[in-house]
Amino acid sequence: MTLTIPDEVRAKAEIYVGDAAGQEKTRLLLHETGLPSGLLPLKDIIECGYVEETGFVWLKQARKVDHYFAGAGRHVSYAAEVSAVAEQGRLKKITGVKAKEMLIWVTLHEICVDDPPTGKLHCKAIGGLSRTFPVEAFEAEGPPPVFTPRNAPCAAAAAVNGGGQAAAGGKAEEKVGDAVAEKEAAKAEEQEKKADEEANAAGDDGVGKVEEKLKEMSTAEVAAHAEAVAAKN
Template identity: 60%
Template sequence: MVLITEEIRAKAMIVYGDEIGQEKTVFLLQEVGLPTGLLPLKDIIECGYVEETGFVWLKQKKKIEHKFQKVGRQVIYGTDITAYVEKYKIKKLTGVKVKELMVWVTLGDIVVEDPENGKITFRSPTGLFRTFPASAFDGEGPVREIKEPMGVLDKKNTKETNEVKEGMVGNEDKKEAILAMEGMVVNEVKEAILAKE
């Protein structure tokens, strides 16, 4: 995470409070061409933006968890989130983790690589990545405060994922996205094991 110094604060536009923080966050996402539901935060305390560098920080009262229903992904947003934004990109993101199978993975970059076809790619600092339809991240849904430690298996989510895999709920796009993601993770684990041998 980037230390927010007095020098950075002096160059930044800073707002305080949840309502104005939410508005500025949505406005900034719109300005850089990213889906407005990427940061469904709650109880924002402070939001800062340094236009010349694109540096952004957000502080909220508590960690929250949000599930993006259209892609079946759970995301944890920490109390302090920082990033650099530019057109169609969020770079050097800190404070955000996504659940991949049963493991929480830190996100590092978010890029709309194909704005015309609405594809958005999420990358971890370790090189893992996933691409989804950008429309899956428009708008926002309910968030919940984190009460259990990160890494605890969410049995409800596993049940929902299994139902989707079996075709019992959801549409074909969601089912394909989950199966593709799981296949990619398995292949990456196999490659990592083979590389060590």
């Protein structure tokens, strides 16, 4: 059965295209509603849509996926198109999900956890059949994903923007560093010039003193010579 999303529903929805964005949104939705992170192990997601106002969510993947939850000992089949209404601790009005019970497949219409939490997850099928499993049996393997805050740019865009900001910051710091260096160089040059002027002034003063000393010496020699001539006469 093809899942048709009316235009008025799409107009109100957050729509994520591609597997990476779809996987991130799916995990984030499960996290926000308090459901185990591996409950929707879809692959090659084409589109994920979510209407926050009503909780309606739909997922379209490239093909049907059959998954075995070892912790629960159950095979679960996810159609190429899956939908549900998400509430806190609950997915209800589910379409496109079946679980294998003994030798037959039963259609699930609701999956929920207890509130307050008891560590149990309940799967309810059409016809009144219900089964209870430990929540950890449906947790995804590996480290938890890093979620992008709602209404924030995607991770790639944030990385690009962050890189641009870092580069801009680096250039700004570089300009500030250049300005400081130029200021210090000018200051050093000014100090060097002042030192040269002082040295030159000191040198001129020294020369003046030497010349004055020579003049004094010459005068003394002239006086001595005059005294010697007077004595001889």
